[in-house]
Amino acid sequence: MMNKRIIFTILFAILLSGVGGYFLYGKAKLDQDVRINAEYRKLYSAIEVFQKIWTEGELSGLESHLKDCPSSLKLSREKKKCSREILHCLSKNQEFKRKYINLEIKRPLVSKANSQSPINFSSALELELSYGGTSLVLHLEYGCHKAFLPHRIYTLEDSNSRKYSWWDNIGRNLFIDKTLVKNGDILDWLKADSDLKGGDEIFKLIVNSDESLPAVGLSQKEMVRYCAFRGEQLMDTVLFDAASMHPGDLNSNQMRFPLRSMWPWDYKKKIGTIYNYRNKKIKEVTLKECNQVFSRECLEIEKAKDREGTHTWTGIRSVLGGSLEYFRNPVYPKKNLKASSHLYNLDSPWHELGKRAWWDGTGFHIQNFNFRFADPPESVKKFDVAFRCYKEERS
Amino acid sequence: MKMTLILFCLMFLSSCLQEKEKIIFEREVLNSLPFSSQLLKLSPKVNRDSEILRPPNTWINLVETISLNENGENVFHCLFYKVTGKEEGVIRYITHNQSCFENYQDGSLTDLKKVTEFKFWIPVFDKKIFGKLLKRGYLYLIGKRDGTSFSIEIPLFNIGLKSNWKRFSNNLSDNIFKGVFVSKSLKPSSRRANQTLGKIADNYRDKKIEVCHEFARDCTETMSFRCDKCRYGWYSAIGVSTCPGQYIRFCGVNRCGERGQPACPRGIESARKMEIDNAMLCYDGSPLGFCRRGLKTVCDGRTLICL
Secondary structure, eight states, X not given: OHHHHHHHHHHHHHHHHHHHHHHXXXXXXXXXXXXXXXXXXXXXXXXXXXXXXXXXXXXXXXXXXXXXXXHHHHSOHHHHTTOHHHHHHHHHOHHHHXXXXXXXXXXXXXXXXXXXXXXXXXXXXXXXXXXXXXXXXXXXXXXXXXXXXXXXXXXXXXXXXXXXXXEEOTTOEXXXXXXXXXXXXHHHHHHHOTTOTTHXXXXXXXXXXXXXXXXXXXXXXXXXXXXXXXXXXXXXXXXXXXXXXXXXXXXXXXXXXXXXXXXXXXXXXSOSHHHHHHTTSSOSOOHHHHHHOBOGGGGGOTTOOOOOOOOOTTSOOOSSBSSEEEOXXXXXXXXXXXXXXXXXXXXXXXXXXXXXXXXXXXXXXXXXXXXXXXXXXXXXXXXXXXXXXEEEEOO | OHHHHHHHHHHHHHHHHHHHHHXXXXXXXXXXXXXOOEEEEEOTTTTOSSXXXXXXXXXXXXXXXXXXXXXXOEEEEEEEEEOOSSSOEEEEEEEESSOOTTOSSSSEEEEEEEEEEEEEEOOSSOEEETTEEEOTTEEEEEEEETTEEEEEEEEOTTOOOOOOOOTTOOOOOOSSSTTXXXXXXXXXXXXXXXXXXXXXXXXXXXXXXXXXXXXXXXXXXXXXXXXXXXXXOEEEEOXXXXXXXXXXXXXXXXXXXXXXXXXXXXXXXXXXXXXXXXSOOSSTTOTTEEOSTTOOEEEOSSSEEEO
């Protein structure tokens, strides 16, 4: 009886220690699993914060973390969206990283042209988030500043059939840059496009320029390459006219008669800032007029900083005034330059939609241009030509 | 007394093991399923208000997705459910280097056992159900174990929903977090062969072009859409299909309208407005494309081009 008791006790003790040992080992592993789960959950909840910062420009509660970049806080809500500058600023702020999550910008521009793995987006900023021993990569798409071209019929300047004909994008999804390509965008591209020849010259041209200003000084080929690197196309006149000329009835996708409006604000001719100025209903160019069309007079108005002018019916800007802009014109290749710019006074005939000059695409002196019926002032020796891109998406 | 103590220890051990099983299951799932880039297959039993009861004692496939691991290799993810029957149900999570939708036994398996009242959801919009808010784009495994309710919420970060673009829309992908893609950090050593299509100088006239989407005359798809693999973007042109909206698509820089290049698409609605018969889209002089002034549209048997 005593022996049986001893044997039972020994067996029970062995069993207990076996179970205990298993538990201790298992507990350590379990603790690690619990920790990893918690780290993932923390990272996942941080993603929502970054998404709001990136796509909505939502910075409330983050102002103190941006004190080293005060210019970021002064930006309009629209310009805070898809802002590399803001993320760069947050990634340098230790307080933000302590409070939220550790982050590092890995690459300011990733596209299919430089990605080492298959990606489902066209172009994005690459960010690494880490918490504890766990890290994730976020790709934040550069898509905030694109405007959808509504599915409808548009008028085409096409004298092959009649003076005007039609085209439509029904069944195709086209997105147009709302504003011009900026110097900051070009700098990101130069770092990312390792196969580019002549990148050093472009870099020297813009490295000391304000990153928020339109990029100028690129040749046509370089403009095409920049857009292509991002999976996009250089803007063409057909799309630009469609997105900037008022189509008349916004509630219909049809057009009863060919309409190529002179102004972005209305399809009627005798209306708006330029018509009123030409007809002496406006006597003087002030900040109000400059906010619609940044003409030559605006260079003298101190408060007129924003050169992008009015929004069109699709939401794009810089359609009149501001910078010279190059497009591809598939129908009339010699009409490839928006001449309406700060080179001309507000009463210049250039300040109308659809009126275009020509640029040979290589140089930036007067001999590289043909301004047809209205030359720029003789004092201007060198011309800055900007550009933008567009993209087609699948449904 | 001793027996009571032993029984108590065994019950405590059992519940600890159950909890451990759930933690391990969650860890396995959270570690990889959220990084899926594509939803390959989805069971029709998704998003039902009632529990999955049939067929009992049978493994049913719920979902299959694909992602990349840290080495840049494809990983397939599958979720299965063995429906409650003689025994309680089991949720199985599988990762494999090949498709797992038809095979619940191969690959790396992690089970969550003793599951009852199981429901499987991937809501397309936020929904209040089962006493909780189910968020759009998340995958939910909901049920009971030993009488206690559980709900495992898994974000599917990179699986976008169908976009409904209109005026003022931007083109951020409609993922759970719009415009955001989430992946694992790739190991620096992992290199993949460049799987993108096309070169910057490619163009139709020089017969150096990658087609990325194509239809035959009878409207059958002869090449499925692969333009998302184009290295330098893509564009649409008029092919030989007689069905509206079926464009031929090429990788690379759009030079439409130039001599020898595809004509720029005019659009079927515009062609109708011009009272042109659209029965045959690709023919010489077709108005379905437009060209540079002085050039005409010509059908070369594959594409409407400008000459």
